[in-house]
Amino acid sequence: MSTIRVRLLVVLVFLSGFLAVAGSPSATAVTPPGATAAIVPDSLWFDGTALTVSDGRFTDGFGREVVLRGYNVSGEAKLAENGGLPFASVADARKSATALRALGGGNSVRFLLSWARAEPVRGQVDTGYPAAVAAQMRAFLDAGIRVYPDFHQDLYSRHLFGAGSWYTGDGAPGWAVQAGSYPQESCGICFFWGQNITQNKAVQQAQYDFWHNTYGLQDAFLAMAQQTMTQLRQHLTAEEFAGVAGVDPYNEPYAGTYDPGRTSRIWERDLLGPFYVRFRARMDTAGWQDKPAFVEPNLFWNANIGSQKQEGGLLDAGPLGPRYVFNTHFYDQKAISGILMWGKASDGRYAGDFGAVRDRASAARTAAVVSEFGHPLSGTVADKAPTVLKAMYQALDSRVPGASWWSDPKDSGAVLSGTQWQWDLYNGRHHELMNGNPDKVRTFGDAWNDEDLSAVRLDSNGTVTLRQDARLLDRLYPSATAGTTVAFTYEDRSRDGSTTLTWNPVPSSLPGVRQLVGCGQYGLLVWRSDGGPAPTELHLPASFPTASTTVVSDLGTAYAPPSYTPTTPIAVAPEPGGTGSRRLLLTDPDSGVLHYALVTNGATAPSPALLAAARTELSEWAAARL
Structure with a gap:
């Protein structure tokens, strides 16, 4: 059976202001607009909804802001x-x-x-x-x-x-x-x-x-x-x-x-x-x-x-x-x-x-x-x-x-x-x-x-x-944002012959972020949450293997992010279709809050101190610039 036929949607309940997503057949399900209730693996529960236009943006059945790239x-x-x-x-x-x-x-x-x-x-x-x-x-x-x-x-x-x-x-x-x-x-x-x-x-x-x-x-x-x-x-x-x-x-x-x-x-x-x-x-x-x-x-x-x-x-x-x-x-x-x-x-x-x-x-x-x-x-x-x-x-x-x-x-x-x-x-x-x-x-x-x-x-x-x-x-991009995108950039470090093109270097005023990124690729997404039931997701290029991907966010920090679970704020899951492609999932249960996430493949086993320094710098930068 094709994956899109089973990619039909599951399971949402809200408890004490926090999102709980059920992953077992016995769970109670609430079906969002445009989706059909079904029991599927947790890593696919937010796929399969129809695309519409709302407030000047593409949106899926969960109200997430969708970007089409292809x-x-x-x-x-x-x-x-x-x-x-x-x-x-x-x-x-x-x-x-x-x-x-x-x-x-x-x-x-x-x-x-x-x-x-x-x-x-x-x-x-x-x-x-x-x-x-x-x-x-x-x-x-x-x-x-x-x-x-x-x-x-x-x-x-x-x-x-x-x-x-x-x-x-x-x-x-x-x-x-x-x-x-x-x-x-x-x-x-x-x-x-x-x-x-x-x-x-x-x-x-x-x-x-x-x-x-x-x-x-x-x-x-x-x-x-x-x-x-x-x-x-x-x-x-x-x-x-x-x-x-x-x-x-x-x-x-x-x-x-x-x-x-x-x-x-x-x-x-x-x-x-x-x-x-x-x-x-x-x-x-x-x-x-x-x-x-x-x-x-x-x-x-x-x-x-x-x-x-x-x-x-x-x-x-x-x-x-x-x-x-x-x-x-x-x-x-x-x-x-x-x-x-x-x-x-x-x-x-x-x-x-x-x-x-x-x-x-x-x-x-x-x-x-x-x-x-x-x-x-x-x-x-x-x-x-x-x-x-x-x-x-x-x-x-x-x-x-x-x-x-x-x-x-x-x-x-x-x-x-x-x-x-x-x-x-x-x-x-x-x-x-x-x-x-x-x-x-x-x-x-x-x-x-x-x-x-x-x-x-x-x-x-x-x-x-x-x-x-x-x-x-094969680029990092926000394929579905749970809220409204405020700013995004991606430095792909693509090549012109033997020359690596770097048009958006991390400024020297952010030394921890600069050290973390190094000569690697990086993307930075800033968004304002809307309290929706599904996470924000970014496509992870093949050049971002899970084992060497670093995420620094107000939601936390992660080197080699774990597999997705509904309670993990920073996680990785397969993209639908069984092609081996992957996505980064960022889960926030709040509404109206400004969030950021830096994603890079530049560092090798960054220290907790470096991750903390980069997080502090980005928080201060976001507060001053956004």
């Missing part, structure tokens, strides 16, 4: 070689899910879907496609990984491009292209495939037709989406469906061309916003009424090249509220261009960009997710990847650069959810006939428009292997 699975769905599915088989999906949890530290995935595969004939959803998708999604759900499907498109459709084209697309089926009278596709002088979005008249006109519902294209898409979502729900058990976080209605929306007098912001107001309202209604009809829609603004809302950046960000949508999530992408186009950014990224480079995401979500009164971010891993700009990705993860963790984090932690902001592009087992092993052309077989990289961004590949033995520094990808 990857896009996978660009293979853009290709024809496996029928628009992310994997060639369910076995490959399971291999990918296990590795994503154990090597990549992910607790969530954005799972690509194909309109072309779902509806190859107009008005006829291929029932086999949702069934195959559900079977591959189940591999991730069984590994304790939350999933949010994404109806993906790039350049509108592959069917806009001929066998001899330089580029290709994905998304709309052939019949949707045949309905229009589009010009011969041409990008002119294009160095990057994305230039087709604004330079290829065929792509522009097709996008325009979709947003104006020409030929009933939008109606057809919405009907397809409703049927696909209905069937996905029917193919999953209730417990599995609880692990589905929501759905992304449309990848990277763009107007194509603007009507006279219509700007990006007006287009969002008049066309994109109403589309999301219509999609939301289809979700409700399909039985997804309790899950949010992960809605994206205009593709170029937060582009970091001035000529591309456009006003928007769903400014005129009003408060989105808990039925929607503000969902955006971020790529450093200057770094990718190779000519607009000299040198490499550095501390705080994206603090402003990701701060804008936080601010926009806050104004919309909902949670935020950066559902795509990344950088090429081969080619002339690949040397920038280690610093660009570190700076992006840094900005997800905190809106404050490392150089000023210790002095200004109160400005750290919410920890952002994000899914890196991408996680593709078949990187470098594809056999894709580009646009169906047997003379253009693509095997290199991601096999799509010369991209190469996958964090993983299979080695010669078929073993999943990381292509990026494990210290960068």
Whole structure:
């Protein structure tokens, strides 16, 4: 039986203001919202609840603040070689899910879907496609990984491009292209495939037709989406469906061309916003009424090249509220261009960009997710990847650069959810006939428009292997906080070649903490408790073996923390799914109290005196700075 089916929840009683969690079949159980009562091992009692949005944050069934971290699975769905599915088989999906949890530290995935595969004939959803998708999604759900499907498109459709084209697309089926009278596709002088979005008249006109519902294209898409979502729900058990976080209605929306007098912001107001309202209604009809829609603004809302950046960000949508999530992408186009950014990224480079995401979500009164971010891993700009990705993860963790984090932690902001592009087992092993052309077989990289961004590949033995520094990808992060996060930072000490990147050193004013951390990795979480029944948990990277992990907190100190019990304030437990990944559990029974926890792998058998000194320093620092 899959772990997610038994990960169903137990046992809470309150006695004299203290939490008591029962671990035996004879215990009395109180079931929290979104959970089903069952007797399970103590180390799993707080898993299995559905995700919702409350007070501008993701929350689980215990009211804990949840952070989603993971990857896009996978660009293979853009290709024809496996029928628009992310994997060639369910076995490959399971291999990918296990590795994503154990090597990549992910607790969530954005799972690509194909309109072309779902509806190859107009008005006829291929029932086999949702069934195959559900079977591959189940591999991730069984590994304790939350999933949010994404109806993906790039350049509108592959069917806009001929066998001899330089580029290709994905998304709309052939019949949707045949309905229009589009010009011969041409990008002119294009160095990057994305230039087709604004330079290829065929792509522009097709996008325009979709947003104006020409030929009933939008109606057809919405009907397809409703049927696909209905069937996905029917193919999953209730417990599995609880692990589905929501759905992304449309990848990277763009107007194509603007009507006279219509700007990006007006287009969002008049066309994109109403589309999301219509999609939301289809979700409700399909039985997804309790899950949010992960809605994206205009593709170029937060582009970091001035000529591309456009006003928007769903400014005129009003408060989105808990039925929607503000969902955006971020790529450093200057770094990718190779000519607009000299040198490499550095501390705080994206603090402003990701701060804008936080601010926009806050104004919309909902949670935020950066559902795509990344950088090429081969080619002339690949040397920038280690610093660009570190700076992006840094900005997800905190809106404050490392150089000023210790002095200004109160400005750290919410920890952002994000899914890196991408996680593709078949990187470098594809056999894709580009646009169906047997003379253009693509095997290199991601096999799509010369991209190469996958964090993983299979080695010669078929073993999943990381292509990026494990210290960068497998990160310490607060996956569930029992209360509200006040500040968080993580110094991963990832590498750029032979150089270890340290952007947030412990200041000399905290000598005990500095000695404890040494040259190791460390993270520091500050949160305010809410009296909830479940503990705070942080994902423990593989580089933090239990036997050499040190925790210094106002809750106590621990070197080599013990296994979880309900009465142990600092403890370690397995993460769900049986992948070998672990989490740190911090239990506090109070409400409204400021707590902190430093987690490091730097010290070897630290003395009680050093632990006490570090605890005193951190307590004084928190009192002065927060």
